[in-house]
Amino acid sequence: MTTTAHQAAAESDIRRSELAAFLRSRRERIAPEQVGLPRGRRRRTPGLRREEVAQLAAVGVTWYTWLEQGRDIHVSAQVLDAIARGLQLDRSERTHLFALAGAVDPSPGSECTGVPDSLRTLLAQLEPIPACVQNSRYDILAYNRTYSRLMCDLDAVPPEDRNCLWLSFTNEQWRATQTDREEAIRTMAAKFRASMAGHLAEPPWKALVKRLHDASPEFREVWARHEVVRPGDKTKTFRHPRVGLLRLVGTSLWTSPEGGPRLLAYTPADEEARERLEKLYALALAEAGPAAPAPADLAGAPAPAVPAPALASDRA
Structure with missing residues (x-):
């Protein structure tokens, strides 16, 4: 075997090993309750079992097991897409998955947020209270119309920029709503650092920090404090x-016992705030126009319609 062939084989081995480790880490972070599965009494594996991921992705258990074991098997783009949906990968994680597998993503702009229809309906029913669903990295996965106009025109923000930390440092509309901006960005960065402790080696987290570091001198100064x-x-x-x-009083409701996505709602702290939220909701209704259709479910079938008041779009 030539040197080039040896190098190619070694690179392939490394990619398969990294892919296997990445799949295991993504599987272990998802609580069964997040995908509608019972936890049971004898669950020893953190997160989902391999057979549960295979069930969600509609692939064979043996085949998925081999993939997590780093075996040299062919991985089609269609199967990777199904696994990405089953594991609820966000846009950065999905890109990383396809890169490790050496495959071309058929839907490079998609994101599998895993926000169930019941939670989307709850967001709509909470209006005029502004509410959203965030993951632990502060990506905004879904939101209602009042939230879409609370700090900026969120519908006009590119999906890849809908992250509270990113917006706090780079979006002028968002920043202008913060009455104590210095304290707000300092606290946000400190919370993010605390959350990142369990994700230090994960590409999406590192990519967000690098992006902020490159874009904002203010972030570099705050981040260097290690608060x-x-x-x-x-x-x-x-x-x-x-x-x-x-x-407004911010209240967070975690959607699983494993610290998965959370529902964040801002309730009025006084009657004046309540009246002004009603005005904000009226503005949001007037400006948002027809609601976007609900996203497809994990199997790709159209999701049930969301009753009025409908949700704001949280997709590209």
Whole structure:
């Protein structure tokens, strides 16, 4: 075997090993409850079992096991797409999966947020209270219409930029609503650092930090402090350009016992805030127009319609 062939074989081995480790890490972070599966009493594996991932992705258990074992088997783009959906990979993770597999992504702009229809319906029913679903990296996975106009025109923000940390440092509309911006960005960066402790080697987390580091001198200065704050609920005051000051109490509801995505809602702290939220909701309804269709479910079939008031779009 030539030197080039040896190098190619070695690279292939490394890719398969990295792919296997990546799949295991993604599988172990998902609680059964997040995908509608029972936990049971004898679950020893953190997160999902291999057969459960195979079931969600509609692939053979043996085949998926071989893939996690790093065996030299052919991986089609269609199967990788199904696995990405089953594991609820976000856009960065999906790109990483296809890169490790050496395959071309048939839907490079897609994202499998895993936000169930029941949670989307809840977002709509909470209006005029602004609410969204975020993951632990502060990506905004879904949101209702009031939230879409709370800090900026979120519908106009590219999907890849819908991240609270990114918007706090780079979006002027978002930043202008923060009455104590210095404290807000300092706290946000400290919370992100605390959350990142369990994800230090994961490409999407490192990519976001690098992107912020390149884009914002302010982020570089704050990040260099190495401050850490645990997530918590508190009263915040937003300065909205059209409805005035809003004193809101942020409340987080985690959607699984494993610290998966959370539902974040801002309830009014006083009657004045309640009245102004009603005005904000009216503005959002007037400006948003027809709601986008609900995204497809994991199997690719159309999801049930969401009752009015409908959700704002959270997809490209």
